[in-house]
Amino acid sequence: MESFRRVCNRTELEAFLASDTFRDIWKFVETLNRSVQGRPRPASATPQSPVSAKIIAMMEAFGRWATEIEPLPAETGRFGNRAFRSWYARLQQQAPALVLDLVFASETPEHYAPDLQAYLMGAFGDSTRIDYGTGHEASFLLFLLGLYRLGLFGEDAFPELVLLVFPSYLTVTRCLQQRYMLEPAGSHGVWGLDDYAFLPFLWGSSQLCGKEAEISPLAVRSRELVEQHAPQYLYFEAIRFILETKKGPFYEHSPTLYDISNLESWTRINAGLLRMYRAEVWSKLPVVQHIPFGELIPFRGGTSTPAGKP
Numbered sequence: 381m382e383s384f385r386r387v388c389n390r391t392e393l394e395a396f397l398a399s400d401t402f403r404d405i406w407k408f409v410e411t412l413n414r415s416v417q418g419r420p421r422p423a424s425a426t427p428q429s430p431v432s433a434k435i436i437a438m439m440e441a442f443g444r445w446a447t448e449i450e451p452l453p454a455e456t457g458r459f460g461n462r463a464f465r466s467w468y469a470r471l472q473q474q475a476p477a478l479v480l481d482l483v484f485a486s487e488t489p490e491h492y493a494p495d496l497q498a499y500l501m502g503a504f505g506d507s508t509r510i511d512y513g514t515g516h517e518a519s520f521l522l523f524l525l526g527l528y529r530l531g532l533f534g535e536d537a538f539p540e541l542v543l544l545v546f547p548s549y550l551t552v553t554r555c556l557q558q559r560y561m562l563e564p565a566g567s568h569g570v571w572g573l574d575d576y577a578f579l580p581f582l583w584g585s586s587q588l589c590g591k592e593a594e595i596s597p598l599a600v601r602s603r604e605l606v607e608q609h610a611p612q613y614l615y616f617e618a619i620r621f622i623l624e625t626k627k628g629p630f631y632e633h634s635p636t637l638y639d640i641s642n643l644e645s646w647t648r649i650n651a652g653l654l655r656m657y658r659a660e661v662w663s664k665l666p667v668v669q670h671i672p673f674g675e676l677i678p679f680r681g682g683t684s685t686p687a688g689k690p
Contacts, residue, residue, distance in 0.1 A: 387668045401679040408525045415538035418590045420612035429537040432545050439548035446555050459563035460510035468507035486530045495674040499523035513565030514578045515667040526676045542583050582653045584615025588646035597641045
């Protein structure tokens with residue numbers, strides 16, 4: 381069955397936010413958030429779920445594609461190397477087989493494969509605009525939710541989804557951002573949390589809940605402490621990536637993250653980021669209007685526009 385975009389105006393967005401579909405999505409976000417509360421990333425770990433292992437292997441393959449597909453000579457403008465379209469074309473070509481391989485254990489894999497393909501292809505940016513943002517990150521979240529709904533992993537696998545699978549996805553998206561100069565989609569500029577991502581800060585702050593005696597929120601202002609904690613905590617890893625890719629003092633290029641570090645506890649930071657994620661990502665029409673809905677994650681209200689069309 382074809383997936384459709386069904387949220388095209390503010391009224392439809394409000395209907396979506398009041399729907400069972402969004403309640404299920406939000407429950408998934410919150411449950412993943414709780415699953416890593418107070419838990420550092422293991423130094424080395426093999427995923428217990430076969431599906432997790434396959435997704436990680438898939439992400440590694442995507443990273444190799446970026447190595448193989450050279451950026452084209454720079455054109456005018458800062459963003460948008462057209463070689464990204466070649467990378468994305470390979471994703472479109474390979475996605476059907478990759479998804480079927482993932483859902484082989486499902487009772488009706490071919491029935492739900494188009495929905496999963498739509499979320500997978502939506503998770504790495506837009507090949508027309510050559511951009512990437514939190515809406516694409518949300519598409520990866522829905523890809524994981526779809527696999528969960530098919531029963532391919534249970535809640536016992538949630539910690540490894542956040543601490544192993546999601547970082548493998550971040551590695552690919554960060555590679556694409558830098559190699560092909562993807563434009564930030566829907567960025568709030570200097571006053572946004574980050575140009576491209578939100579979930580590493582949300583789930584990363586959950587990892588740090590209750591650890592204030594060891595790791596103060598103010599630690600993000602120390603380059604040395606950021607380097608020290610980045611291997612274990614997604615929040616610090618995300619800060620490190622920002623420091624590596626932006627010039628100038630932290631308080632100038634990332635004032636929102638800098639101000640957040642004034643809060644006294646990671647629990648308060650996590651609660652605030654959860655509210656912010658709902659308000660600044662899922663409550664924004666420019667994000668939700670691009671999300672397709674089908675049988676796996678249904679939403680029947682609103683205008684129907686095929687997912688593959690602008």
